[in-house]
Amino acid sequence: MGVFTSDTGHEQVVFCQDKQSGLRAIIAIYSTALGPALGGTRFFPYQTEEEALHDVLELSRGMAYKNALAGLDLGGGKAVIWGDPERDKSESMLRAYGRFVASLGGRYYTACDVGTYVGDMDIVARETRYVTGRSVEHGGAGDSSILTALGVFQGMRAAAAHRWGNPSLAGRTVGISGLGKVGRHLAAHLIEEGATVLATDVSDRARDWARETFAQIKLVDTTDELIRSEIDVYAPCALGGALDDATVPELRAEIVAGAANNQLAHPGIDKLLADRGILYAPDYVVNAGGVIQVADEIEGFNFDRAKLRAMKIYDTTRQILTLADAEGVPPAVAADRLAERRMAEVGRLRTIRL
Numbered sequence: 023m024g025v026f027t028s029d030t031g032h033e034q035v036v037f038c039q040d041k042q043s044g045l046r047a048i049i050a051i052y053s054t055a056l057g058p059a060l061g062g063t064r065f066f067p068y069q070t071e072e073e074a075l076h077d078v079l080e081l082s083r084g085m086a087y088k089n090a091l092a093g094l095d096l097g098g099g100k101a102v103i104w105g106d107p108e109r110d111k112s113e114s115m116l117r118a119y120g121r122f123v124a125s126l127g128g129r130y131y132t133a134c135d136v137g138t139y140v141g142d143m144d145i146v147a148r149e150t151r152y153v154t155g156r157s158v159e160h161g162g163a164g165d166s167s168i169l170t171a172l173g174v175f176q177g178m179r180a181a182a183a184h185r186w187g188n189p190s191l192a193g194r195t196v197g198i199s200g201l202g203k204v205g206r207h208l209a210a211h212l213i214e215e216g217a218t219v220l221a222t223d224v225s226d227r228a229r230d231w232a233r234e235t236f237a238q239i240k241l242v243d244t245t246d247e248l249i250r251s252e253i254d255v256y257a258p259c260a261l262g263g264a265l266d267d268a269t270v271p272e273l274r275a276e277i278v279a280g281a282a283n284n285q286l287a288h289p290g291i292d293k294l295l296a297d298r299g300i301l302y303a304p305d306y307v308v309n310a311g312g313v314i315q316v317a318d319e320i321e322g323f324n325f326d327r328a329k330l331r332a333m334k335i336y337d338t339t340r341q342i343l344t345l346a347d348a349e350g351v352p353p354a355v356a357a358d359r360l361a362e363r364r365m366a367e368v369g370r371l372r373t374i375r376l
């Protein structure tokens with residue numbers, strides 16, 4: 023995908039290089055229609071520069087839609103650092119990166135993503151104030167999985183209300199694939215609500231956590247086994263691409279609502295889900311609690327305010343599912359339409375000269 027040849031229309035793409043520290047980064051700003059672009063920094067050993075560019079263009083576009091539906095006054099952007107985070111990351115590289123973020127003068131705010139952590143953002147913050155996802159000690163929002171899980175839980179309740187006429191998940195069985203940071207908090211919300219939780223994880227550590235913390239969680243061996251089990255709701259909370267041509271026909275659940283990004287392996291999958299009568303709560307709508315949490319840092323972090331915003335994921339999910347029915351399109355298409363509408367309608371207000 024090229025910057026000028028792609029039809030997605032990114033506003034700005036910046037290539038950043040610092041030979042001494044080995045930094046090779048690309049910052050992509052998809053849209054600032056609603057405000058400064060916010061999105062994390064992915065540190066990943068891409069095979070080629072093209073692959074890194076493709077990823078950052080896709081991810082930054084996704085953030086514009088996510089931030090718009092989260093009700094934030096923020097546009098969408100993302101950055102990638104091309105390298106192996108285990109081997110290549112250093113203080114000087116992160117600080118060099120911070121100076122490039124600073125050079126954009128607030129058009130782009132960064133945050134954590136795959137391969138970057140709160141400690142890294144604390145280092146980036148020594149060179150720029152346009153950074154979120156810092157540690158609590160440095161004025162940050164800390165672990166964003168707390169509100170991510172709360173938002174997924176709210177999105178799931180909204181889907182339950184849409185499908186079954188009642189948001190309560192008490193007595194329902196929810197299958198969680200991935201008991202990581204988000205999956206664990208989600209399991210806790212579900213157990214508190216009175217749901218039965220079936221779960222799986224490839225990591226022994228995660229499985230041990232479940233055995234030690236929540237004896238109520240029923241563990242199964244694999245995700246394949248999980249999706250073939252008698253579950254009412256499937257919550258993918260591990261990696262992307264959880265819903266593909268092989269898994270959807272096997273799925274027993276009536277609702278899919280989970281934290282993982284990019285759950286649909288390809289665009290035709292949402293149609294496949296709809297044809298099977300499975301209600302899909304779009305991933306980027308229900309997992310926006312994390313970006314809501316870190317975005318709050320820009321105003322000076324207030325957990326209660328961020329939590330109130332994350333609770334609104336319930337209303338947004340209901341609105342999208344209702345719109346999908348009304349317009350006869352899959353929920354993912356309805357979500358895109360709603361995001362585009364907000365970007366156009368609210369973004370337009372900037373044309374009123376002050």
Ligand SMILES: NC(=O)c1ccc[n+]([C@@H]2O[C@H](COP(=O)([O-])OP(=O)(O)OC[C@H]3O[C@@H](n4cnc5c(N)ncnc54)[C@H](O)[C@@H]3O)[C@@H](O)[C@H]2O)c1
Pocket residue numbers: 166167168170199200201202203204205222223224225228245259260261262281282283309310312313
């Ligand atoms: N943390 C956040 O705030 C946040 C925000 C938005 C979206 N997400 C997305 O939610 C997902 C989970 O995030 P997280 O922060 O909990 O990550 P994490 O790395 O803490 O947890 C992921 C868990 O999935 C497990 N896993 C990996 N492959 C698996 C497989 N094939 N089958 C079963 N389990 C598997 C891992 O062992 C791990 O325990 C990711 O896709 C992430 O991009 C996270």
